[in-house]
Amino acid sequence: MAKDPYEALGVARGATEAEIRSAYRKLAKRYHPDMNPGDKAAEERFKEASAAHTLLSDTEKRARYDRGEIDASGQEQGFGGFGGGGARYGSSPFGGGGTAGGQGFGSGEDFSDIFSELFGRSRSSGGGGATRPMRGQDQSYRLRVDFLDAVRGATQRLTLPDGRSLEVKVPAGIEDGQTMRLKGQGGPGMNGGPAGDALIEIQVAPHKLFRREGRDIHVEVPVTLAEAVLGGKITVPTPSGDVTVNVPKHSDSGTRLRLRGKGVAARGSHAAGDQYVTLKLVAGTVDAELEAALREWADRHVAYDPRRDLVD
Structure with a gap:
């Protein structure tokens, strides 16, 4: 019917x-x-x-x-x-x-x-x-890209539903949700017309350490009590490899250090971003000697209240 x-x-x-x-x-x-x-x-x-x-x-x-x-x-x-x-x-x-x-x-x-x-x-x-010749239709796809590949740039292969594969050159600094256009890689033309384009939507996978804001990279790095109080050099990861950073004396949990040019790589009119390192104080292994030292320190600084600003 x-x-x-x-x-x-x-x-x-x-x-x-x-x-x-x-x-x-x-x-x-x-x-x-x-x-x-x-x-x-x-x-x-x-x-x-x-x-x-x-x-x-x-x-x-x-x-x-x-x-x-x-x-x-x-x-x-x-x-x-x-x-x-x-x-x-x-x-x-x-x-x-x-x-x-x-x-x-x-x-x-x-x-x-x-x-x-x-x-x-x-x-x-x-x-x-x-x-008359007709241009082929544009075809849309999604490509999941590793966080560091999106920051540094990379070449990946995208397998299409029809079995074809496309080589996709991911430019350094591409952001989640951006779309790349590959000319002539879409649907076939008709009557001798040109092929359409392939529109590749980029999906950037999250990273276990790094977080991106614009062209800047953020990372949280743990430091010991001794490193925070006495200062010293520590190793910090960046998208381009590990670097040595100097922790200032008397640093606190939440202290932020800036590494110039260690964020998203420069591209076109965009300058390289920075990397921000936020220190996170961790107690680590506590033995009797450390306990005794801290107890003596606390007895001599009873007036200090780190939560005083929380009380109205």
Whole structure:
């Protein structure tokens, strides 16, 4: 049984001629076999939309359908396809069967006019269609990139659903959510037209140590009580490798150190970012000697309250 034409086009029963025409144009462009080679589901959807448009674009047939005199395929109701007046309108406008012309819009325009606009077909005086080159469709993909590869730049391979693979050169400093355009790597062109582009949305994986803000990199580094109080040199990781950093004497948990140029690499008009190292005080192994020293210190500094600002 043919599908209800209003449902097939996605319009209400009270839709205007312009709304019906617009709905059909969108569906025809999306599901046309030339745009979906080998896709049987798209072909069937295109045929449904074409049949629905054929019926609803004819004022008389639409009125008869609305009154229940004919069914969605144009058959007379109650005759089961036998008897007079039972021409079917369920065929594609490109094949034998139903007529392709619809006079309901008052313009005398038929399907060839619609496809001339949608797909670049120009009508000749003899009714035939000369085709012009058409650019292929852009195709969208997602590529998950390691955090450090996004910061430093890298080359990755993206395997496409059709089995092809693309070599994607990820530029240094690319951000999560940015889209790369690979010219000519999308859908194939038609009638000698150029291929479309591949649009690659980058998804940057989080890192267990580093966090990015703009072009700056942030990292939290643990230090011992002795390193914080007495100061000293420690090793700190950066995207470009480990570096030695001097911890100032009397540092505290939360002290932040700045490493110039150790953030996201410079690129184009963007200067290199910085890396910020936040110190995190850790107690580590506590023995009796440390306990005794701290107890003596605490007894001599009973007036010091680090939480005084928390009390109103």
